[in-house]
Amino acid sequence: MPDVQSTVLEFVNKLRKRKIEGSQATARYTVELLRSVISQQRVPHANQASALIDAVKAVGEQLIAANPVELAVGNVVRRVLHIIREEDLSLTTAAMGGLDLLDASDDDEDDKSRGIGYPAMSAAVVAAAARSTLRPPSLQTLLEGTPESATVPYTSSSGADSESKTADKSSITRKLKHDVIEGVNQLIQEIAGCHEQIAEQAVEHIHQNEVILTLGSSRTVLEFLCAAKEKKRSFRVFVAEGAPRYQGHLLAKELVARGLQTTVITDSAVFAMISRVNMVIIGAHAVMANGGVIGPVGVNMAALAAKKHAVPFVVLAGSHKLCPLYPHNPEVLLNELRSPSELLDFGEFSDCLDFGAGSGSPLLQVVNPTFDYVPPNLVSLFITDTGGHNPSYMYRLIADYYSADDLVMNGDK
């Protein structure tokens, strides 16, 4: 426990000082940390899922508070919580329902009525009820109502179960943690492998003799473009340099190393060149539930220009970037301002930056935001590891990855 705590503190520090860059790296670190938290957590016999959940939540809130702008942290924490809930559910269903899993949805009303008279089954009933809400009711059950016969074997089996439950408890304990850690490992795999999944779809979108415009330096975009090049499609890439961080230079260097025809342009030339561009591809920092995109500063300008010239604006995002929150004033609340020294030399304007005439507020202010928000109507397509989606579809993916109970975490201030 204590050494997990110290790892947590160390990670929190790194996040607060912005030592870790990039949502993929952050997500991976967070998952691995949570995995160790889970494996080290001692769980009581009853309600072990909630114990795990509380432990993860506690750590998660600390991490989110350290860097609220790095949405990948929150996403991953919520994913893990969802995994815990799901595994718990499937375990309890498997344990108590026995073999009868077909009429799962029937259990709902029956269980509730039965639950009053059979308190011993209350845990199972709750679990089954929860499970049925997760699984959508089938048309047949909706139309036909609940057949009586289905409940009879149910009760008998559940009656048998309540005796064996305590015997199973210990095995269930170990199984839950085990399953959860397996689920978390899967999540790690998914995060690490998102590049390949997305890059596989490159061939469908990039064709011969195309001109692609990109901004920022995203590894997803790099892999995407290289995958298309592997398939012998020859195309050119215009990279906007992305002052003042000059991430475009990095990307250009790597593209050139992989043999792609690259032209570096200044950010001010984006509108000038967009009339000759076939597609704009960017990597997102985060994707919000409404389909809006948080990206490197300057993407909104590129998205507006692309809209004006009817150029498709494609956003690449791994599933760990999908955030279940809806953005409110994202330009300000989900943004970070960086140091003015990236724009102005310290020495030149230092007299104006500190004080000004009269009112005492500085005569000169420097604004240097890190991120930009693109509203969903400007995005043509999202390419994730599960395929291509419309911005209006992104909210639906949230139900697959996250539970409704986890949306609000106290770290989100």
Place this chain on the structure above:
Amino acid sequence: MESRRNPRAVVDPKVRQVGFFTSQPDSTQQPDPIASASHPVSSISPSGNSLSPVMIPPPRHNSSDTFPLRAAVASAVSPSSFSYSSRRDFPDGSTTASPGRVSRASFARSHVPAASSLPGVGMDSMAAAKSSSVPASGLTTVSVVNMPPGLSAEGGKAPLVTSGTVASTNVKAAKPAKPTSQKNDVAVAAGPSEKKGGPSEKDRKKDAPHPRMQYDDESRVVKAKRRAVVKQTEAKNRVELFRHLPQYEHGTQLPDLETKFFQLDPMHPAVYKVGLQYLSGDISGGNARCIAMLQAFQEVVKDYSTPPEKTLNRDMTAKISSYVSFLIECRPLSVSMGNAIRFVKNRIAKLPITLAEFEAKAALQSDIERFINEKIIMADTVIVKHAVTKIRDGDVLLTYGSPTAVEMVLLRAHELRKKFRVLVVDSRPKLEGQLLLRRLIKRGINCTYTHINAISYIMHEVTKVFLGASSVLSNGTVYSRVGTACVAMVASAFRVPVLVCCEAYKFHERVQLDSICSNELGDPNAISKVHGREDINYLDGLTNNTNLQFLNLMYDATPSDYISMIITDYGMVPPTSVPVIVREYQKEHLLV
């Protein structure tokens, strides 16, 4: 005080007058009322312009026409008029002096001794009446003016009373006449109409701007190289899309030219110096470059002496052309410079042959001085005067780069004690915004500085955007520093009005749809190297990699739908009025 909207005097009930009108419509009748009518006009100082600034004042009249007829008229009164508008004013015999004729007539008459006072008078009147209206006939719109070519006989036959009538009957006549009118018809038609139709056709032919040199045309490039003074080495890594523009290795010409400084046979030292300043980037910005070039030309004129057996006109024109090609090799001309050169060449061509050399030189120098004063310096004062009315207390103004006109507007508004904030947006590689920032801060204006990527972030608090322009083209496109289009686009997406401050001499008759057709390519190394940020130089040393190219555009074209208003010395106009101004006024100042 004249009312802003004056009742249109319908001279002939059948006739409809089109276009903006000024105060005295009845002055279209006789020459004399013009004299009397123009008195009150000239007494109105430019600052007390009674006409709404959004109305384009009608063109002034050719002084050479009015002079011989009414020499007694007070000097301040006779503003220079222009050929085709004089058509309407002189219903009597001088109507025979049809458009083209007038210009030729004025040419012939200008060697009257009064001619030397022409420029002077023209200058005074232009100065006095620059932004105020001139009576006489109203200004007809372009559509009407376009009708004349191919006129049938009926259209121009009788001396007509008003411009309106001429114009409208031209309209009426032109419509049936158009399918049948050929050049022959025009030639066949009697007297005035013949002359009206013919020269105006020729004038119209000159209207299409000369296509510029395209650098992917091999033969022309080779020819140009042969005549070149500056040895340019072509850049190795050229961007395909811009093959039609010159791309040279930077940094090689300056030392080469510096060594040649004392072997100056073909070149005047003042011009050489200006060329070097362009090459090194010491002088940049449309106005600065134009003024520097014109001052160099003044020096040239001062030192000039006609070689034996050559005429001053032709020889000086040839010299100027050679200097211009030198300047082009140093740095491609801006539109403002192009217009100024056209003016100078035109003045040289108009010099009467019988003039003594020293007189001709004095006339030329004063012409150039006048151009600088009126077209640039005074134009800027007028622009500032108009623009400060648009700034209110509490405004947050955004500007991009370092436009001279906008800077003057901001400083003046600050002098007038208006309370506003300025947002200066800057971009690589020139980082011109920092210069503007420094100058504004020195005067105590509250500023915020940011880079162009962040405009979406700050645009929500901006109330107005002021931009400068290198030129405004005839389809309303604003051609200015690269990045202006981005700023205008984001501003219009946030519903913020965009105002462009541009002197009228920078307007041009060519059209452009996007930024690729015509542009200037700067030094690619300026992109690969980031000054002052040594940790960021990832791309250093990769300049010669075949896979990697750098594109350093200097200009871009902002579509007219992003621009709310253009503030010029002719008033505040929408972008659609630019071709009107080009047509009505650009020819005039060449003929003055």
